Amino acid sequence: MNMHVSDAAPDPAIRASTRGARVVLRGLEKSFGAHRVLHGIDIDIPAGQFVAIVGRSGCGKSTLLRLIAGLDQPAAGTVDPGGEIVRLMFQEPRxxxxxxxxxxxxxxxxxxxxxxxxxxxxxxxxxxxxxxxxxxxxxxxxxxxxxxxxxxxxxxxQPTLLALDEPLGALDALTRIEMQELIETVWREKGFTAIVVTHDVTEAVALADRILVVEDGRIAMDVQVDVPRPRRRGDAAAAAIEGRILDRLLTRQATFSA
Amino acid sequence: MKRFLPWIVPGLLILVWQAAGQTGMLRAQILPMPTAVASAAWTLARTGELWSHVEISAWRALTGFAIGGGIGFALGMANGLSRLSEAVLDSTLQMVRNIPHLALIPLVILWFGVDEQAKIFLVALGVFFPIYVNTLHGVRSVDRHLLEMGRAYGMTGRQIFLRIVLPGALPSVFVGLRYGLGIMWLTLIVAETISASSGIGYMAMNAREFMLVDVVVFAILIYAALGKLADSIARWLERVCLAWNPVYAKAR
Missing domain, CATH: 1.10.8 (Helicase, Ruva Protein; domain 3)
Known part of the structure; x- marks a missing residue:
């Protein structure tokens, strides 16, 4: 499979102003019955940014994406997807x-x-x-x-916002890496805003400009990934970020079981 | 060689049958020889009697099928798509479904006499339920994920119906269709045998009165052939319409 990053990909600042959507979430809440899945979510995503939302299963990360994509309605707060064309990619090809x-x-x-x-x-x-x-x-x-x-x-x-709900979860390891590269390539070419939900921290660090860690329905960490692209697998700076996020996720688990 | 394998057993049976007739083991009043049946068929075909009976029987079958199948399909779709429609209609239909439709024959004769309406009504009633039940099931089992995808991609209600619900329900509708075809011939045979003045069933009953056993046997064979023909057409339609489905594509 032959993939290349187009040399014609415009400068991030320019394409951000033209093709990406600025996504703004204010005071977002969502409950299923008595169970509060999300609360107090305030996020500002600049146009053209690649954001990864990570967290343990059941933490509300997929619900957050569904709210952003307009598939579900919030109980309180507002979602401004910043543009007309929001497209979704699901875990299954559908x-x-x-x-x-x-x-x-x-x-x-x-x-x-x-x-x-x-x-x-x-x-x-x-x-x-x-x-x-x-x-x-x-x-x-x-x-x-x-x-x-x-x-x-x-x-x-030609979406202004592409929302991806664990799009690579069902793929084998090599296909995953290929798909990650493909998604990064088209994102660089088109300049849309991308939000990917994943439970794979390595994937989040490989793809995203910014990682939001969701825990118990809130944003627990908001991490900038300042690693230059194209990113090399096993990069030290990336590994450090990955380590920090994993520590956080795993420590929480340890306190639970203690 | 493989193509001929399924024909070996029927071929042998016919040979044994013919031999039994030739040697006098099987009397012609019980079961006439295949050659006798064939010559009766030839006579009926030459006089044109056969074709008029086949024509009227096929017309009854298809008219009844179109009416019963059409209503069954429409109600199955309606009840599959609308909770309200299902709440109002489904339990009533399920109750009626449990009455064997052939049990209505005396009542149907009282209502319609031995006219065409009686047979068409019975066929339509018999065909209705398999098509209704399978269409309803088909609509119900359409993948929720695809429906959500359609909405997320801005499909209109009409597009969702035509591109997702209808093709998604089609495999199940075909199951109902083939089942309905079987019931169609069964109902028609019973209805024509009991009361008719034309049609294949009438031809058989009429021949019985004159002890023309060869014609009776031939009438039974025609029913078998027509049933097989209808089923083959349904299978062909299935292969064409469901070519996307590897299960049917392989059967080619």
Whole structure:
């Protein structure tokens, strides 16, 4: 699989002002029944930033993403996704099995005319490394390829905000790394704001500009990842950040079991 | 070679049957020889009697199927999509479903006499339930994740129905369709045998009065052939419509 970071990727400052959405959350709360899942969430995400939300399972990180993406409504507080086009990528590819790959990508571009739809969808398929697979049924694709189609579907509508809910959770280790690189590449090219939920701290450090650690429904840590891109696996600065976050997550667990 | 394997047993059976008739072990009044049945078929086909009976039977079957299947499909969709519609209708339908539709024959004869309506009504009633139940089940089992994806990607209600609900329910609808086709022929055979003045069932009952056993046997074979034909068409449709599904794609 052949991936490259385009030399034409614009300067972060410029593309931030044009393509990304500034996301603002104020006093966000969400409960399911008597259980308060999220409370007191105030986050300001500048346009074009790549944010990772990490935390233990059940900490409310996926709920937070669903609120940002508008899939759920908050009990209190406001969400301003900062733009019209919010796209979601789920843990499962969620492709329509009865539509061929190209038609599945076109789902992300419902309002354009047929010609534009087909042309743009083919372009995006090429971008995710699936040139010529447009005529296949999803059933014949591997898990990683399906997730690429899902990524293409999310990208084809030129989102200002891309929300990813553990998009790589079900993939094997090598495919994961490939997909991480692919996501980083398109993010650098397009300049949208990206928010990825993950339980994998290594993945968060590899991808994000900023990591939010969610614990018991609140933001427990807000960490800037100032490691230059493209990032090398095993970078010392990155490892230090990863260590800090893991310490925090694991210490909490230790106090629980004590 | 593999293509002929399924035909070996039926072929042998026919040979044994013919031999039993030839040697006089099997009297023609009980079961006429295959050659006798074939010649009866030839005579019926030449006089045109056969085709008029097949035509009227097929018309009854398909009309009843279209009416019962259409209503079953529509109600299955409605009850699958709308909680209100289901709350109002489903338990009533489930109660009626438990009445064997053939038990209504005396009542149906009282209502419609031995006219066409009686047979079409019975066929429609018999076909209705398998299609209704399977359509409802199909709509219910559509992947919630896909519905959520459709909404998140800004699909309209109409698009969600056409692109997600309908194709998602289709495999189950086909199960109902094939099951309904079986019930369609079964109902028609019973209805035509009991009361009719035309059709394959009438042809068989009429032949019985004149002890034309070869015609009776032939009528039974026609039912078998028509049933098989309907099932083959349904399977072909299934393969075309569900080509995306590896289960059906492999069967090609």
């Amino acid at each position: 492709l329509l099995p009865w539509q061929r790959v190209l038609a599945n990508v076109e789902v992300g571009l419902a309002h354009a005319d047929r010609q534009t739809r087909t042309r743009r969808s083919q372009d995006v398929l090429a971008q995710v490394g699936l040139t010529g697979r447009g005529g296949d049924w999803p059933a014949v694709l591997s898990g990683g390829q399906k997730q690429r189609v899902a990524l293409a579907r999310a990208l084809v509508g």
